[in-house]
Amino acid sequence: MSAATEEKVEAVQPERLHQALGIYQSALVAGAPDAEGDESAEDQEPASLRGMQAVKREFPDAKEFLSLSLRLRRFAEVVSDRKLIKWGMVKHSEGGLEIHDAVVNALAAAPFRKSGVLDKDVFHELVKAEYNRLEAVEK
Numbered sequence: 001m002s003a004a005t006e007e008k009v010e011a012v013q014p015e016r017l018h019q020a021l022g023i024y025q026s027a028l029v030a031g032a033p034d035a036e037g038d039e040s041a042e043d044q045e046p047a048s049l050r051g052m053q054a055v056k057r058e059f060p061d062a063k064e065f066l067s068l069s070l071r072l073r074r075f076a077e078v079v080s081d082r083k084l085i086k087w088g089m090v091k092h093s094e095g096g097l098e099i100h101d102a103v104v105n106a107l108a109a110a111p112f113r114k115s116g117v118l119d120k121d122v123f124h125e126l127v128k129a130e131y132n133r134l135e136a137v138e139k
Contacts, residue, residue, distance in 0.1 A: 009112040012067045014101075017108040020055050020068045021075070027054035048073075070112045078107060083124055089131070102131035 031050045052069055059065045079097060084090045091098040106126035111119055 009067045009070055009114055010063060011109045011111075012064060012071070014105040014108040016059070016064070017068065017071055017104055020059065020072060021104065023054050023058050024051040024072055027051040066114070067112070070114075070116050070118075071107050071110070073116060074118050075107070077118075078103065078123075081120075084127065087127075089127060100131065102127050102134055105134075106130045 028047045028051050031047060052072070055068060055072065056065050059068055078084070079090050079099060081090065084103060085092070089100040089103050106123060106129075109126055109130075110123045
């Protein structure tokens with residue numbers, strides 16, 4: 001195996017990323033401090049860490065967890081991506097956030113390095129291709 005191959009993180013199945021996102025979000029909501037609670041910042045673990053620990057419990061395989069965790073760490077960046085918002089793939093509203101399945105599926109397949117770098121140009125092309133694939137399946 002070459003050094004370049006070793007540096008890449010494998011893609012994950014889209015269903016697994018959808019599942020990991022649900023687990024991550026549930027852990028964030030479940031651990032949110034009560035309005036009356038007067039816990040100090042020291043007593044609270046960061047929400048992102050709590051979410052990642054929940055995902056790790058559900059996905060104990062080290063390679064799969066690495067791949068999922070890199071994608072989850074970039075999720076906030078992805079949903080605020082101006083290009084995706086312009087294309088209507090991500091919609092922000094008072095009711096929350098609407099994300100097209102093409103975005104999550106493309107994120108599952110997107111190339112990552114272990115450093116956590118996402119190639120945005122390749123990712124955008126994957127989103128377009130996945131959107132077209134999903135539209136063709138619906139017809």
